[in-house]
Amino acid sequence: MVTKSEEDQLNRLETQVDNGGGGAWEYLCLVRKLKVRRPDKVLKHGLAILNDFKKRSALGTEEWTLCEQVAIAAMDCHSLDVAKDCIEVLRKRFPDSKRVGRLEGMLLEAKGLWAEAEKAYSNFLEDNPFDQVIHKRRAAVAKAQGNISTAIEYLNKYLDTFMADHDAWRELAEIYISLQMYKQAAFCYEELILSQPTNPLYHLAYADVLYTIGGLENLQAAKKYYASTINLTGGKNRRALFGVCLCTSAIGQLSKGRNKDDKDSPELQSLAVAALEKDYKQRAPNKLPLLTSALKSLRVSS
Amino acid sequence: MNRIWAFSSSLDPGRFSLLRRSPREPPSKAAIFPSRSELLAGVPIGESLSEEGRKRTMRFGFAIGVFGVLILSHAAYSTVQYRGLLKIMEEEFSGPPLNVVAELLVGLVLCTWAALTVPGKFHSIHPDSEENRIVSLPDNMDFMIFNHRGRVFPSQLDLKLKH
Numbered sequence: 155m156v157t158k159s160e161e162d163q164l165n166r167l168e169t170q171v172d173n174g175g176g177g178a179w180e181y182l183c184l185v186r187k188l189k190v191r192r193p194d195k196v197l198k199h200g201l202a203i204l205n206d207f208k209k210r211s212a213l214g215t216e217e218w219t220l221c222e223q224v225a226i227a228a229m230d231c232h233s234l235d236v237a238k239d240c241i242e243v244l245r246k247r248f249p250d251s252k253r254v255g256r257l258e259g260m261l262l263e264a265k266g267l268w269a270e271a272e273k274a275y276s277n278f279l280e281d282n283p284f285d286q287v288i289h290k291r292r293a294a295v296a297k298a299q300g301n302i303s304t305a306i307e308y309l310n311k312y313l314d315t316f317m318a319d320h321d322a323w324r325e326l327a328e329i330y331i332s333l334q335m336y337k338q339a340a341f342c343y344e345e346l347i348l349s350q351p352t353n354p355l356y357h358l359a360y361a362d363v364l365y366t367i368g369g370l371e372n373l374q375a376a377k378k379y380y381a382s383t384i385n386l387t388g389g390k391n392r393r394a395l396f397g398v399c400l401c402t403s404a405i406g407q408l409s410k411g412r413n414k415d416d417k418d419s420p421e422l423q424s425l426a427v428a429a430l431e432k433d434y435k436q437r438a439p440n441k442l443p444l445l446t447s448a449l450k451s452l453r454v455s456s
Numbered sequence: 457m458n459r460i461w462a463f464s465s466s467l468d469p470g471r472f473s474l475l476r477r478s479p480r481e482p483p484s485k486a487a488i489f490p491s492r493s494e495l496l497a498g499v500p501i502g503e504s505l506s507e508e509g510r511k512r513t514m515r516f517g518f519a520i521g522v523f524g525v526l527i528l529s530h531a532a533y534s535t536v537q538y539r540g541l542l543k544i545m546e547e548e549f550s551g552p553p554l555n556v557v558a559e560l561l562v563g564l565v566l567c568t569w570a571a572l573t574v575p576g577k578f579h580s581i582h583p584d585s586e587e588n589r590i591v592s593l594p595d596n597m598d599f600m601i602f603n604h605r606g607r608v609f610p611s612q613l614d615l616k617l618k619h
Contacts, residue, residue, distance in 0.1 A: 236616065
């Protein structure tokens, strides 16, 4: 999870490193800790450290962690030579490590040799059928080849065994959304909310999915989940504020003909609008008319 | 859930609660590269001053705590003496004398204050505070795939790993 203060720190370090202010190693540590994907920067700064003998020996055993990080970043940037060199260095140091073996499998993936990669991974699974990362890599290989249905199958099989792995649930939800299978995606997000009820982003994603499915009941549930996102973020999530407005107007449209039993609080929308207007006034005053006209059109239609 | 937060904030108006507290920072080794706390602090220039101030209040708090414990032990000592005196005068013990009660109260306040300041700063438990508000999920690195549009633009830098 990346919290607000960590994000600020990452951005600050990033500008500092990019402007040559030092702190590259700290930046790389933070990138690893927060699990963010910045392959170009990791490759550039990590390689600079690895090529500098003095800095490299100062790292001690962390050198190998950095080597792995740079290798993955290099594959992501498609600099396969660098990745190969890094993996060779690691292989020399750790002759029969599975972790290096996984990197070699990933290199095969990056080269586009899917069959070989798949073979390597199934060999690993024969040795140890409970290697979670290898299972995930197999799903990723299927996804990279475009076999989305195979990827879903792998993920489902994997989640039967490792139900607590929320990263896999999230991946599955995103795959379902890309296929517009919203019911299944909603199920995945329910699982995620159950496993981490204080994470507002899962509430938000679930509300988005419900809103997309549509229908009066789903819309009402979506509004509730947007409201819970607002509750968890202290109203600092603009997407949730907009979501509340959209849900209210959609619910109003659907229940126009029927008798109106306003059970839920009517202030919710006006409060959301007030929060949005305040936020825009503070951060982007010139976009404020845009916002007011958009909100007005929503309210007119309701 | 709302109620829990409300409860904690009503307990503690300073937005910080007793439930979580930052671990005491380990003494920085004569490290070759910066220690973890420094790594996480990022740019230490602006924060070194507050760090220094925090250390000073911590030392001050520690002294206050020692003083509080001394007062408490003095209260215990005078109670023992008082009871000895009562035995000599052959009177019943009805309650501690006023100065002992006063000492106990002062000692309690001082020790509590020291216990709250010395171990470190409190972390916020509010889900919407800057330290706790989650703004983005980590990129799913386990499912990373490499045939994205980035591969069409190979990095123009001539990078090479030297051994």
